[in-house]
Amino acid sequence: MSADTILEAQGLTMRFLGLVAVNQVSFALARGEILGLIGPNGAGKTTLISLISGTLLPVAGELLFEGRSINGLPPHARAHLGIGRTFQVMKPFPRLSVLENVTVGALFGFGGGEHNRSKAREQARALLDFTGLQHRVDQHADELGGPDRKRLELAKALAMKPKLLLLDEVMAGLTHAEIDEVVEIIKKIRDSGITILVIEHVMRAIRSLSDRIVVLHHGEMIAEGMPDAVLADPRVIEAYLGKRRA
Amino acid sequence: MKGRVALLGLCAVLLALLPLTGDDVLIQYGIDALLFATLAQAWNIIGGFAGYASFGNSSFYGLGTYGTAIAMAQLHLPFWVGLCLGAFLAVVCAVLIGLPILRLRGHYFAIATLGLSATLSAIIANLDISGRNIGLILPLTRNDTMFYELALVLLVAATGTVAWIARSRFGMGLIAIRENEDAAQVMGVNTTLYKVTALVLSAFFTALAGGIHAYWITFIDPASAFDLTLNVRMVIMAMFGGPGTVLGPVIGSFILTFVYQLLASSISTAAALLFGIVIVLAVIFMPRGLWDLAGGLRRLGPRYFLQNIRAHRL
Ligand SMILES: Nc1ncnc2c1ncn2[C@@H]1O[C@H](COP(=O)(O)OP(=O)(O)OP(=O)(O)O)[C@@H](O)[C@H]1O
Numbered sequence A: 001m002s003a004d005t006i007l008e009a010q011g012l013t014m015r016f017l018g019l020v021a022v023n024q025v026s027f028a029l030a031r032g033e034i035l036g037l038i039g040p041n042g043a044g045k046t047t048l049i050s051l052i053s054g055t056l057l058p059v060a061g062e063l064l065f066e067g068r069s070i071n072g073l074p075p076h077a078r079a080h081l082g083i084g085r086t087f088q089v090m091k092p093f094p095r096l097s098v099l100e101n102v103t104v105g106a107l108f109g110f111g112g113g114e115h116n117r118s119k120a121r122e123q124a125r126a127l128l129d130f131t132g133l134q135h136r137v138d139q140h141a142d143e144l145g146g147p148d149r150k151r152l153e154l155a156k157a158l159a160m161k162p163k164l165l166l167l168d169e170v171m172a173g174l175t176h177a178e179i180d181e182v183v184e185i186i187k188k189i190r191d192s193g194i195t196i197l198v199i200e201h202v203m204r205a206i207r208s209l210s211d212r213i214v215v216l217h218h219g220e221m222i223a224e225g226m227p228d229a230v231l232a233d234p235r236v237i238e239a240y241l242g243k244r245r246a
Numbered sequence B: 001m002k003g004r005v006a007l008l009g010l011c012a013v014l015l016a017l018l019p020l021t022g023d024d025v026l027i028q029y030g031i032d033a034l035l036f037a038t039l040a041q042a043w044n045i046i047g048g049f050a051g052y053a054s055f056g057n058s059s060f061y062g063l064g065t066y067g068t069a070i071a072m073a074q075l076h077l078p079f080w081v082g083l084c085l086g087a088f089l090a091v092v093c094a095v096l097i098g099l100p101i102l103r104l105r106g107h108y109f110a111i112a113t114l115g116l117s118a119t120l121s122a123i124i125a126n127l128d129i130s131g132r133n134i135g136l137i138l139p140l141t142r143n144d145t146m147f148y149e150l151a152l153v154l155l156v157a158a159t160g161t162v163a164w165i166a167r168s169r170f171g172m173g174l175i176a177i178r179e180n181e182d183a184a185q186v187m188g189v190n191t192t193l194y195k196v197t198a199l200v201l202s203a204f205f206t207a208l209a210g211g212i213h214a215y216w217i218t219f220i221d222p223a224s225a226f227d228l229t230l231n232v233r234m235v236i237m238a239m240f241g242g243p244g245t246v247l248g249p250v251i252g253s254f255i256l257t258f259v260y261q262l263l264a265s266s267i268s269t270a271a272a273l274l275f276g277i278v279i280v281l282a283v284i285f286m287p288r289g290l291w292d293l294a295g296g297l298r299r300l301g302p303r304y305f306l307q308n309i310r311a312h313r314l
């Protein structure tokens, strides 16, 4: 493993009852890169993120974060190490204000977070500006519309000051203009030194964001490489077309 | 903020002066109300903040009761040692049951805690040291003023603890767990530690209230010490006042205890029924308690009630 590898997965496997959702997946993430993770519905992308964030435990395989095994660590301990994620099925704190939602990330997060509540709140406020939620600060999370909920997921994860950010379809359901905004935000996040794994169905966004792409299909990694090469790979095209035909 | 603290301090001082009236009945009602408010406040920590509706609190109460009674009646130790013993037993119980049971979410947790009181009651009823199913008689102390002041000190301590929780990082973690536990844990909240700590704090204050009550009432038996309806009253009072708030459970239980006494003294047979109706109406019109009602009325006026009714799809 090279010195600037931040995350390495070796033979990760996850089964639900009979279904193999993730099968012998191995890959490495270099510090500072954006890795796109794509694949048809049900390919195992979300499951892979859950294995990394620790909300699911693999039946086999090894996960190394900054060179040490994190297999036995519960989710909160991985958060303290610097792994942050968003949820595809968003999980806001419904009856808390947008500001409080994000403050939780700042209070806990990397290294256990900023323990002072008012300082954490200030950090959260800055992130609301960054993600374009400044006009929603005092609204309850359950009053937000879809696009703003996506922004909130992103702001909550960012507030944790993660070293590695796992984004699960933060652009689903957004308009073209909104997608362009989020793409810019993600690029800025990377420029601030955060490594990003991004799951996305919006190909335009994936192409413009990713340094590299990994493709999952039926839980198996069927391709890995530069965006243009991977997206032109016959097996990748077939995986997607096969899905469309079904 | 400072004005508020001063006002609360004044309220506490006024309450502390109540025994000066020399009215025995009033003082006894006072002890009852203060202990109930403490129980509601203690339940608030695990139920209101962490969002885990505990029906195990009547067990903590029973352990506090028996810890005190065994220390005093059987071991002839002073009262404060009994209080410590009761609190210790309750805290140990909270850790032992909390670790496995707090993994269960939502209704499953509530159901799992339901059986605890009956189990402990059955164990106590078969032990010699706890007087089997006959119970224990504690040394008699005719000093209601002391019990009153003790209960007040305990309520102030419990409320102070909750006030700290509400402003602390720990409290924010509990609230995050209540609002969405999956999100809380991936954001770095050590959910197991936080939930068990909340249950331990809740058990601690509940057991102390039980200990004070045991010494005051001087006679205890398994059925009255591990009474599940007591737990139901804690829940109702905390929910009525405003779960997850600092003062809601206290105000809620003062009001409900008062209403209950009023009904019980004037129309005793219908009291329970009327009490039930009050609860049902409260849940429909102000499902988040008095505290939310106060804020909601200021913001929305009568529309607040319409909104709640609509939320219930009535
Ligand atoms: N908790 C679970 N229990 C049982 N099966 C599950 C569970 N989570 C996922 N699966 C199954 O595992 C497979 C992979 O699911 P996953 O959510 O990882 O796919 P995905 O690539 O994220 O799909 P999508 O693009 O639709 O989000 C699917 O067949 C899904 O039904």
Ligand SMILES: [Mg+2]
Binding pocket: A045, A046, A047, A088
């Ligand atoms: Mg998914």
